[in-house]
Amino acid sequence: MIGTFSGLALGNHYQEDAKTKLEQARTQGELLTQLQLTARNFSPERTFTPVLRNTSRFYFRREEFLKHITEIKRLITQLEASDQGQENSLYPFLNAYEWVVNRYAEDVTQVLDSVNPVTVKPSDIPELKEKFNQLSTSPTSIRFHRYSNEMSSFIVQTNQEIQQAEKAWEQAETLRTWVIIGSTLLGAAMASILAIMTSRAIAHPVRKVTQVAESVTETGDFSLRVPVISEDEIGSLATSFNQLIEWTQDYTQKLQKTQVQLIQSEKMSSLGQMVAGLAHEINNPINFIYGNLRHIDHYLDDLLALIILYQDYYPVPPAEIAQQLDVCDLEFIQQDLPKLLESLRVGTDRIRQLVLSLRSFARLDEAEKKPCNLHEGIESTLLLLQSQFPEGLDIEKQYGNLPEYECYPAQLNQVFLNLLNNALEALMETPSIPRKQITITTQATEQEIKITIGDNGNGISPDIQRKLFDPFFTTKPVGKGTGLGLAICYQIIEQHHGKITVNSRLGEGSEFMITLPLSPRSISLS
Amino acid sequence: MSKLTSRRTVLHLLTGLSVSLLLPACQNSTIPEDSSPLQVGTNVGNVPWQLENESGELVGFEIDLVNIIAQRLDREVEYQDITFINLFPAVLSHRIDLAVSSITITKSRLETVDFTQPYYDSDQSLMVQSDSEITGLTDMQGKVVAVESGSTADEWVQGHQGQYNFKEVRRYEGLQPAIEDLRAGVYDGYVGDIPAFLYYAENNPGVKVVERIPTEEQYSMMFAKGDPLRDRINDIITTLKQEGILAEIHEKWFGSPPEEGTSTVEVLPIPQLEEN
Ligand SMILES: Nc1ncnc2c1ncn2[C@@H]1O[C@H](COP(=O)(O)OP(=O)(O)OP(=O)(O)O)[C@@H](O)[C@H]1O
Ligand SMILES: [Mg+2]
Numbered sequence: 001m002i003g004t005f006s007g008l009a010l011g012n013h014y015q016e017d018a019k020t021k022l023e024q025a026r027t028q029g030e031l032l033t034q035l036q037l038t039a040r041n042f043s044p045e046r047t048f049t050p051v052l053r054n055t056s057r058f059y060f061r062r063e064e065f066l067k068h069i070t071e072i073k074r075l076i077t078q079l080e081a082s083d084q085g086q087e088n089s090l091y092p093f094l095n096a097y098e099w100v101v102n103r104y105a106e107d108v109t110q111v112l113d114s115v116n117p118v119t120v121k122p123s124d125i126p127e128l129k130e131k132f133n134q135l136s137t138s139p140t141s142i143r144f145h146r147y148s149n150e151m152s153s154f155i156v157q158t159n160q161e162i163q164q165a166e167k168a169w170e171q172a173e174t175l176r177t178w179v180i181i182g183s184t185l186l187g188a189a190m191a192s193i194l195a196i197m198t199s200r201a202i203a204h205p206v207r208k209v210t211q212v213a214e215s216v217t218e219t220g221d222f223s224l225r226v227p228v229i230s231e232d233e234i235g236s237l238a239t240s241f242n243q244l245i246e247w248t249q250d251y252t253q254k255l256q257k258t259q260v261q262l263i264q265s266e267k268m269s270s271l272g273q274m275v276a277g278l279a280h281e282i283n284n285p286i287n288f289i290y291g292n293l294r295h296i297d298h299y300l301d302d303l304l305a306l307i308i309l310y311q312d313y314y315p316v317p318p319a320e321i322a323q324q325l326d327v328c329d330l331e332f333i334q335q336d337l338p339k340l341l342e343s344l345r346v347g348t349d350r351i352r353q354l355v356l357s358l359r360s361f362a363r364l365d366e367a368e369k370k371p372c373n374l375h376e377g378i379e380s381t382l383l384l385l386q387s388q389f390p391e392g393l394d395i396e397k398q399y400g401n402l403p404e405y406e407c408y409p410a411q412l413n414q415v416f417l418n419l420l421n422n423a424l425e426a427l428m429e430t431p432s433i434p435r436k437q438i439t440i441t442t443q444a445t446e447q448e449i450k451i452t453i454g455d456n457g458n459g460i461s462p463d464i465q466r467k468l469f470d471p472f473f474t475t476k477p478v479g480k481g482t483g484l485g486l487a488i489c490y491q492i493i494e495q496h497h498g499k500i501t502v503n504s505r506l507g508e509g510s511e512f513m514i515t516l517p518l519s520p521r522s523i524s525l526s
Numbered sequence: 527m528s529k530l531t532s533r534r535t536v537l538h539l540l541t542g543l544s545v546s547l548l549l550p551a552c553q554n555s556t557i558p559e560d561s562s563p564l565q566v567g568t569n570v571g572n573v574p575w576q577l578e579n580e581s582g583e584l585v586g587f588e589i590d591l592v593n594i595i596a597q598r599l600d601r602e603v604e605y606q607d608i609t610f611i612n613l614f615p616a617v618l619s620h621r622i623d624l625a626v627s628s629i630t631i632t633k634s635r636l637e638t639v640d641f642t643q644p645y646y647d648s649d650q651s652l653m654v655q656s657d658s659e660i661t662g663l664t665d666m667q668g669k670v671v672a673v674e675s676g677s678t679a680d681e682w683v684q685g686h687q688g689q690y691n692f693k694e695v696r697r698y699e700g701l702q703p704a705i706e707d708l709r710a711g712v713y714d715g716y717v718g719d720i721p722a723f724l725y726y727a728e729n730n731p732g733v734k735v736v737e738r739i740p741t742e743e744q745y746s747m748m749f750a751k752g753d754p755l756r757d758r759i760n761d762i763i764t765t766l767k768q769e770g771i772l773a774e775i776h777e778k779w780f781g782s783p784p785e786e787g788t789s790t791v792e793v794l795p796i797p798q799l800e801e802n
Contacts, residue, residue, distance in 0.1 A: 089752070090619070091751075092618045092638060092639070092750045092751040092752065093615060093618035093619045093620075093750070095638060095751075096614065096615070096618050096638035096639075097615070097618075099637075099638065137697060139611075139675065139676055139680055139681075139684070139697070142611060142675050142676065142697065143611065143614075143676060146611050146612050146614075146615055146676075147614075147615045149612075149615075150612070150615030150616060150618070150619050150621070151619075153616065153619050153621040154619050157619070157620070157621070
């Protein structure tokens, strides 16, 4: 580039030079031709002798002559000015010529001054004619005409100069072309050399980008970034690449969220259907049992009263009856039967509770938000999980005063279930813990509800904490964990415009905190 | 680092190449004058300075001199036949590099042109028909006189018009036409350079030189003002005098060696216009 420009600059310089020379030569040529044309027709004897007695014409021609002389002098001065800096200077010639012109003008005016056309008589004419003839053959006149004629050679010379200048112009043009061709070729050569050099300089950072790209694809670790070391194209490539990774990460997350959503709704609907069906199936027989328990109670009361009445009227029963009375220990039956019935009632009641919980949990079909008692949701979830509680599990509840919360209850129950499940699994994984504990706390401020579910299990190592909510992230063996539990929690809480965070110390336990915002409408204390 | 230096090397190379590309153009732009033939204007027929011999070759005292000078300058010569009066504008217009034609160094000429040191001392003279009764300038009263147009003779005649009262002055261009008219009786006496007249009269019938007019003129080569070629040629003339070559040329054309103390022998300074 530099070569091309400097070359072009030089080419331009020569071209400019040639141009000025050409213009100079042309101006000079024009001036010289004009000068010669003006000087050529000077012939005093022919100009003045015919008008020697015609006053007005004589003076007119005299004026014309003087004008021409002035014009010649002006042209000479102009030529001298245009001549500056020329190699073969016209100056010596013009100088001499000017002198000759002056002498000539002097000689002619001298003769002209000696003529007074008003007083000229016809007899004077031959003498005057002779005067003019002598004037035209005088050395000054001859010199004047020779110098004037010499301008032809100048004109020829100037024409040659014009040709030379034109040639120089062409040469400059050719030179320019060659410079352009040459420097273009050189530029191309240099460009390829520079390309090789820069490609080496570029290759390194590009390789880095490639490496990061590969490891991102291999590991799926979207936290990887290409180091941005320079502000050049490579730097911006790295930046763009990093942005691309970010976008890919965002996109992947969104995609996974959608996937989770799909899986969840699938899971929930099928689970919900199953639970609903099951609850219904259990509910009917339990209701029979529960309903009939009352009748049994009544019948037994009636039967016992009847036996007591028989014993009053027949204090000594026949031997066979007395024998049977001994065997059944009627007294014990009388005491134990109400207890039995009571325990039946309790059992059936529990089953009824469980079914209610199931139904409460499985309120999945409920698409609308409803004001709910969150404690109820937690309790029913705990009831569902009761069978899995390990021995000696202590569930500590610190319930605050919660307002009815506008929510999708089934979904929030799902959150509680997942969190409690994880807590239980964590406690089970470490049998060494002496006092297994699950702590549930709830509290409400004016703006939000906070629910924490904590355990004193094995805890979560910090390096995986930020991955917990990623779908399909699990540390559990295949078949046991899907890695969806927390992802679903995260998504449901997000749907409620809330937050879910984890606070855990390895070996000490974990605590998940759910923060749910309260809309003004839901602040009505239960 | 090495990448940087190599890039710089490439740039240097590039600059170098573009410069070398431009060099021919630079050389073209300054056309060397020295190799072109020397353009010499001369008034052919001005014996014995420049004349055509029987075989049509240009010869003469000044032709020999110029040829040797050109040799020493290592340049070809091209002669242009130009009438005497035209030599002045021709040299000024650079149509010719120099003029040789037994040109006298004069004060007024020095105002417009440059001369080398002189190489011949001369005078004017009067030539008449062989059978003329005119024996000298005094006989020229009321007679028609002829001169070479623009020559020192022309100047001398004008300057001495009052003294000799010529009836008329006729101006010729070239020796040949002037002498032809003299022989034909068109005019009475011809004033001009004595060496030419003597040489001509010696070799041609019908005319004679009747008087030497002591004008103490010196001949030289004429250049446009400020032409550096003048100094180079002047130096050559110096050596030619010192080597006796000019004397040889003199002897060749005048039949005798130049007299001691004349400008043909002595190395002289370049003529300058006296200041003030
Ligand atoms: N309370 C906890 N204590 C210790 N680790 C936990 C706890 N809760 C979650 N984790 C860790 O988080 C991981 C992800 O939990 P998540 O509930 O999303 O999936 P999962 O329990 O493995 O499988 P599932 O889909 O059956 O719930 C678990 O594998 C476990 O390593
Ligand atoms: Mg789980």
